[in-house]
Amino acid sequence: MSESAYSEGRAILDPKNLEVPQHSALVRVTHWLNAASFFGLLASGGLILIAHPRFYWGEAGAWGAPPIIQLPIPVILGFSGWGRYLHFLSAWVCFLGGVAYVIPSLLMGHFRRDFLPEKGEIAWRPIWRIIAVYLHVRRPTSEESTRYNVLQRLTYIAVVFVLFPLVFLTGLAMSPGIGSAFPFIVKMFGGEQSARTVHFFLAGMLVLFLVVHLIMIGLTGFSARVGAMIVGRGKDE
Amino acid sequence: MNENISRRRLIWTGVAAAGAAGLGGAALFAKRVGLIPPDSHGLLGVGETLTYATQRLLVSEKTMAREFNRSEISSFAPIKGNPPENEMYERLRAKDFADWRLSVGGLVSRATSFSLDELKRMPAENHVFLQACEEGWSFIAEWGGVPLHHVLNLVGVLPQARYVVFFGYDINYDAPNARDIRGKWNSIDMSDAWHPQTLLAYSMNGLGELPVEHGAPLRVRVPRQLGNKSVKYLAKILLADSVANIGMGLGSGGAERGYSWWSGI
Numbered sequence: 001m002s003e004s005a006y007s008e009g010r011a012i013l014d015p016k017n018l019e020v021p022q023h024s025a026l027v028r029v030t031h032w033l034n035a036a037s038f039f040g041l042l043a044s045g046g047l048i049l050i051a052h053p054r055f056y057w058g059e060a061g062a063w064g065a066p067p068i069i070q071l072p073i074p075v076i077l078g079f080s081g082w083g084r085y086l087h088f089l090s091a092w093v094c095f096l097g098g099v100a101y102v103i104p105s106l107l108m109g110h111f112r113r114d115f116l117p118e119k120g121e122i123a124w125r126p127i128w129r130i131i132a133v134y135l136h137v138r139r140p141t142s143e144e145s146t147r148y149n150v151l152q153r154l155t156y157i158a159v160v161f162v163l164f165p166l167v168f169l170t171g172l173a174m175s176p177g178i179g180s181a182f183p184f185i186v187k188m189f190g191g192e193q194s195a196r197t198v199h200f201f202l203a204g205m206l207v208l209f210l211v212v213h214l215i216m217i218g219l220t221g222f223s224a225r226v227g228a229m230i231v232g233r234g235k236d237e
Numbered sequence: 238m239n240e241n242i243s244r245r246r247l248i249w250t251g252v253a254a255a256g257a258a259g260l261g262g263a264a265l266f267a268k269r270v271g272l273i274p275p276d277s278h279g280l281l282g283v284g285e286t287l288t289y290a291t292q293r294l295l296v297s298e299k300t301m302a303r304e305f306n307r308s309e310i311s312s313f314a315p316i317k318g319n320p321p322e323n324e325m326y327e328r329l330r331a332k333d334f335a336d337w338r339l340s341v342g343g344l345v346s347r348a349t350s351f352s353l354d355e356l357k358r359m360p361a362e363n364h365v366f367l368q369a370c371e372e373g374w375s376f377i378a379e380w381g382g383v384p385l386h387h388v389l390n391l392v393g394v395l396p397q398a399r400y401v402v403f404f405g406y407d408i409n410y411d412a413p414n415a416r417d418i419r420g421k422w423n424s425i426d427m428s429d430a431w432h433p434q435t436l437l438a439y440s441m442n443g444l445g446e447l448p449v450e451h452g453a454p455l456r457v458r459v460p461r462q463l464g465n466k467s468v469k470y471l472a473k474i475l476l477a478d479s480v481a482n483i484g485m486g487l488g489s490g491g492a493e494r495g496y497s498w499w500s501g502i
Contacts, residue, residue, distance in 0.1 A: 065311065
């Protein structure tokens with residue numbers, strides 16, 4: 001691994017000095033459940049999107065009405081049917097997996113211990129120090145390499161407590177059944193079509209998270225990191 | 238270590254057994270109280286069943302679809318699909334549907350057929366609803382007509398009826414064997430059938446009639462579900478205890494082409 005351009009920075013979570021499992025069984029199981037469901041949601045979301053790749057603001061919008069965004073992709077009909085079946089099946093797995101992850105994690109202090117930034121960490125100086133590690137300007141201290149840094153912590157908080165809940169709510173806001181029972185969910189986003197537009201951008205942010213997540217795993221030792229998420233501990237390569 | 242593994246195994250076995258028993262019990266309960274949709278088969282049917290059952294528990298008969306102001310009516314009301322292309326429909330249309338009749342039968346005590354004028358003399362209501370397509374587009378329009386429950390009360394629904402099935406002039410609704418019926422037929426459960434906002438609509442946006450492409454002379458409007466439930470060009474309404482013997486038995490023509498029967502999401 002010494003030829004890796006990132007061999008110094010990989011110590012953000014250095015697998016070398018870890019004798020104890022890095023991820024609990026709960027985190028490992030729900031991680032892969034949610035990973036699988038996310039790919040299901042992404043693929044089926046794409047199939048639904050190509051049936052009408054236009055976005056509107058407000059309650060209603062259709063061919064003939066002015067969109068706020070029109071994606072430059074061809075319109076392909078006919079896949080939204082099983083795309084929707086798969087989307088909602090994946091959404092159920094994602095929802096149930098998410099609940100199975102969040103509730104015990106709250107009770108067991110996983111978020112408080114691993115995600116909540118420590119006192120004084122949300123400040124320019126410590127954030128710059130982490131950026132300097134990513135930019136290879138500075139080697140991480142051994143304490144820094146065995147815990148999530150403040151940027152990782154804020155990102156995971158944003159994904160778990162902001163992006164996923166909002167993507168669920170915007171999804172529900174598009175359901176005529178749920179919109180009837182809980183109209184405030186629709187109003188919250190300014191209408192059904194607004195919710196659809198926000199849903200698309202939230203999905204885009206989750207994809208951005210996924211891309212960065214995969215790049216960081218690649219840079220810090222792909223098999224060690226994936227191993228850590230499957231069996232709990234990763235071997236150094 | 239060994240002790241640890243056997244204890245772990247014991248716990249997981251217990252969890253799995255409790256889960257299996259719970260699922261089995263839930264399935265029996267769900268079937269009895271009508272929480273299983275007609276297209277519940279296969280892996281994708283699992284999601285469909287969870288969605289339908291959850292919405293049936295969250296969305297009661299008293300839950301009203303959102304209504305809008307007339308000022309919010311969309312200037313564009315796109316359509317999906319073409320008007321019926323058959324001689325029968327053309328003949329009815331040529332005479333402004335004067336000879337058109339809606340037959341209502343199946344599990345009812347008085348199978349009846351209604352002319353358009355008879356329906357128009359029944360208590361009329363107007364509602365401004367949003368209608369969305371599963372493709373993602375939507376529009377707001379005003380629909381005028383008679384609530385379905387009014388007609389159901391006139392024909393007397395038998396207690397064993399579980400579905401109201403809608404057939405339009407755009408399909409072979411009168412096929413001798415109902416299993417041969419294909420196309421855009423659809424069905425709703427009794428919760429939607431008795432719902433106060435479920436409308437047999439003969440007027441759109443105050444026109445006093447439906448534009449042909451929006452389903453003339455009569456369509457159903459099921460405002461708590463996507464547009465495909467709102468079958469156009471109605472010819473026949475059937476009350477049934479099961480949809481297993483209609484078409485491919487999935488509850489709607491759409492479900493035969495890969496679109497879920499339940500359209501509340």
